[in-house]
């Protein structure tokens with residue numbers, strides 16, 4: 102979501118007549134589009150901003166946008182008086198006004214609304230990628246997991262109208278985009294904030310699938326509670342919808358899940374995973390897991406470990422718990438020693454590597470559909486993305502970049518497959 106917001110900000114500034122520089126010292130305007138999900142991300146930005154303050158040029162404008170802007174508000178000005186403006190996640194549309202204010206008055210300016218109320222010019226976004234694009238469908242979150250700042254930094258859920266989403270998707274396909282990732286803090290609750298629409302996430306997917314020329318659709322991220330039978334049916338039935346679902350477990354113990362306010366039990370989660378695997382046997386599952394949540398016992402961690410072994414996730418984002426200011430979990434003592442958190446994290450990481458290698462080995466010899474993205478860093482291979490969200494390296498000509506090819510999987514290393522472009526693909530080039 103932050104990446105897309107950065108692309109929209111870049112689009113607004115380009116329309117204003119500004120051009121981008123990769124040399125920070127030449128910039129007249131520097132914007133830090135921040136993330137608050139982890140303490141480390143915030144500390145990095147504060148450190149970088151502090152350093153810039155010591156070297157600030159008089160005529161350079163510095164702005165802070167993103168979740169940190171909403172979480173810290175004026176406190177940023179107090180700590181970093183050289184920051185000129187603060188623009189919250191729900192105020193991107195105010196960027197031009199705010200810049201005018203700063204330029205005309207020289208005074209510090211701030212806008213941080215609690216709720217997203219105004220549509221953005223998504224089509225003007227300056228996208229980094231030429232074949233894959235993000236499309237925002239819902240902003241904010243109503244789930245209030247006890248460890249998470251998002252409901253406080255991005256506000257309540259606000260679904261974007263289907264018409265506007267479909268219009269943007271059609272425009273992207275007309276521009277040559279092959280893959281669209283539908284974005285939201287919880288895409289599965291799309292439409293639930295607008296009961297009068299009688300239009301939910303799976304309804305949107307069925308309509309997007311009808312867009313001619315659109316090869317692939319993905320979505321991120323999901324909350325297990327809102328992963329419905331209808332959605333699973335859509336993944337099974339719609340040709341464009343990739344067989345890949347981020348299904349964040351967070352913890353394998355019912356007591357910890359309750360303390361996290363995740364709204365499902367381990368058993369309910371397993372039931373949904375089993376149904377999805379039955380309907381879409383080839384589905385690649387991903388997860389987020391937090392270890393060392395306050396009061397997590399060794400036995401409760403073992404339940405998470407076992408859950409991971411049972412589900413066999415293809416991708417895992419594993420975190421050690423860190424308290425975030427403003428969240429309900431802050432009222433509990435962060436009582437799990439860092440050394441134990443690190444040990445639990447390492448055990449999950451090792452298990453994930455083992456499972457991921459097994460899953461990759463199982464696919465060797467198969468032909469898969471690959472969206473060719475670019476040349477590998479060493480220049481020797483083409484790099485592409487499978488429908489199940491894995492990278493593949495293979496030999497081929499630059500003319501393949503941006504196209505979809507069939508590649509036979511011949512080997513793998515860590516999280517990346519090696520492959521050979523199919524004969525049919527080469528012949529059609």
Ligand code: SF4
Nearest residue numbers: 242244245246249251
């Ligand atoms: S569902 Fe996701 S974004 Fe929403 S509060 Fe929970 S972890 Fe945060």
